[in-house]
Amino acid sequence: MSTVAPGPRGHVIFGSLPNLRQDPAGFLRESQAGFGDVARFSFGTKVAHLVSSPSGIRHVLQTNAKNYTKNTPGIQKLKAILGEGLLTSDGEFWLRQRRIAQPAFHRERLKAFGDLIDRHTQALCCRWRGSAEAGAPVDAHREMMALTLTIVGEALFGSDVAADAPTVAHALDEILLVQDARFTRAVPIPTWLPISENRRFDAAKAALDDVCWRMIEGRRGKTSGRSDLLSMLMEARDPETGQGMSDKQLRDEVITLFVSGHETTANALTYALYLLGTHEGEHASLAAAADKAFPKGIQCLEVFHWAPVERVVNEAMRLYPPAWLFARSPIADDVVDGFSIPKDSFVFISAWVVHRKPALWPRADAFEPSRFDGPAPDRFAYFPFGGGARQCIGSNFAEMEMHAIVARIVQQFCWQSTGGTPTIDPKVTLRPKGVVPLSLTLRAAPPQ
Numbered sequence: 001m002s003t004v005a006p007g008p009r010g011h012v013i014f015g016s017l018p019n020l021r022q023d024p025a026g027f028l029r030e031s032q033a034g035f036g037d038v039a040r041f042s043f044g045t046k047v048a049h050l051v052s053s054p055s056g057i058r059h060v061l062q063t064n065a066k067n068y069t070k071n072t073p074g075i076q077k078l079k080a081i082l083g084e085g086l087l088t089s090d091g092e093f094w095l096r097q098r099r100i101a102q103p104a105f106h107r108e109r110l111k112a113f114g115d116l117i118d119r120h121t122q123a124l125c126c127r128w129r130g131s132a133e134a135g136a137p138v139d140a141h142r143e144m145m146a147l148t149l150t151i152v153g154e155a156l157f158g159s160d161v162a163a164d165a166p167t168v169a170h171a172l173d174e175i176l177l178v179q180d181a182r183f184t185r186a187v188p189i190p191t192w193l194p195i196s197e198n199r200r201f202d203a204a205k206a207a208l209d210d211v212c213w214r215m216i217e218g219r220r221g222k223t224s225g226r227s228d229l230l231s232m233l234m235e236a237r238d239p240e241t242g243q244g245m246s247d248k249q250l251r252d253e254v255i256t257l258f259v260s261g262h263e264t265t266a267n268a269l270t271y272a273l274y275l276l277g278t279h280e281g282e283h284a285s286l287a288a289a290a291d292k293a294f295p296k297g298i299q300c301l302e303v304f305h306w307a308p309v310e311r312v313v314n315e316a317m318r319l320y321p322p323a324w325l326f327a328r329s330p331i332a333d334d335v336v337d338g339f340s341i342p343k344d345s346f347v348f349i350s351a352w353v354v355h356r357k358p359a360l361w362p363r364a365d366a367f368e369p370s371r372f373d374g375p376a377p378d379r380f381a382y383f384p385f386g387g388g389a390r391q392c393i394g395s396n397f398a399e400m401e402m403h404a405i406v407a408r409i410v411q412q413f414c415w416q417s418t419g420g421t422p423t424i425d426p427k428v429t430l431r432p433k434g435v436v437p438l439s440l441t442l443r444a445a446p447p448q
């Protein structure tokens with residue numbers, strides 16, 4: 001027996017669309033609190049359910065994942081830039097691409113990136129030393145965006161991309177900006193209209209494509225002995241068919257990795273730094289643990305999954321999950337936790353809602369890294385990287401990077417977050433609105 005799930009009544013014509021547009025994060029949290037773990041909304045003629053129980057999420061992402069596609073308006077919009085990359089494709093095509101790309105993201109292979117993460121993080125620390133001495137605050141979000149872009153750029157292309165870095169940074173900024181505007185607009189503006197937004201998007205996409213094509217072209221026949229992701233993807237073969245990727249597939253995957261690997265990681269790092277800057281005790285205990293464990297300084301590969309830093313990063317992503325909302329569409333009628341889910345509707349899964357559910361997380365809004373010291377939470381009560389077959393392919397990369405960056409910065413600096421609680425800006429990712437100022441001081445004789 002299944003029943004229709006309860007949910008907000010919404011506007012007579014637009015349903016819950018106005019609420020979702022006005023304050024998506026607040027509205028979804030209130031809906032779960034008010035209507036339970038399967039809450040039903042309408043958007044004009046469309047129906048959506050927010051599923052927030054670990055059992056329901058497991059059902060959608062894992063047990064009955066075959067019934068759920070990523071064919072949603074949000075993903076269709078992302079295709080304008082990502083094409084048919086891993087994040088946006090579905091079915092057999094996706095499976096084949098995932099099989100080919102997966103080995104490039106194995107932990108052992110990722111270790112090749114330890115040095116570059118250390119090098120760029122140390123360069124940032126050297127600059128921050130100047131800011132600390134001058135008493136000039138730094139903007140954590142801006143700094144983390146630049147750092148993660150440099151790291152993912154070099155991981156993808158090797159050092160060849162250095163000369164193109166400003167072009168890539170500008171193009172990605174433009175793309176994220178336009179993508180966000182398109183994402184949240186109720187009535188889409190046709191992308192062929194020659195308005196400024198579309199022109200900017202097209203120019204940025206062309207600039208990014210140009211860099212990607214040049215990199216692919218330049219790498220042809222020269223991949224052996226190289227450890228960058230592009231070379232790995234160019235050499236990779238489907239273990240079942242022996243086939244590699246076409247140039248178009250390579251382009252789509254490379255841009256997908258750029259876009260998915262850059263802002264998500266930067267947002268998580270920004271919130272981790274902000275939270276440490278408002279919780280002096282947590283900063284002090286992490287710094288003391290780092291001094292004890294690594295008296296000669298932090299090396300990326302040593303701190304990957306090092307518990308004192310891992311729990312801080314986990315807790316930051318619990319409170320502020322960068323991939324805060326994702327959606328699926330069922331291809332056949334289904335039942336989730338006893339409620340009927342009609343085919344061709346939408347299912348929303350929000351880490352932002354679930355990670356702050358009081359029934360799952362005592363003192364849900366508080367920053368308490370020690371909660372990760374105990375037994376691991378249910379796999380689908382904490383899922384910053386998603387779950388099931390579509391879970392993030394870059395999670396090891398992101399964690400290795402975040403653990404190293406946070407540990408190194410903490411060992412070298414103390415800081416206060418002087419800008420108050422950052423307002424969240426939930427769009428494609430959950431990010432802070434405006435600057436996130438940190439007022440730095442050097443720790444006494446920090447290791448280099």
Ligand code: HEM
Pocket residue numbers: 086087088098152256257258260261262264265268321322323326327383384385386387389390391392393394395397398
């Ligand atoms: C803190 C950083 C990151 C977070 C929170 C994050 C989160 C996620 C989540 C939740 C998904 C699943 C979305 C869904 O099920 O609809 C995903 C997918 C994906 N992520 Fe990440 N990600 C991060 C970093 C990265 C990095 C560093 C890369 C690559 C370098 C990356 C590449 C991808 C790709 C390619 C997919 C699609 C996988 C597939 O469907 O096969 N991500 N990510």
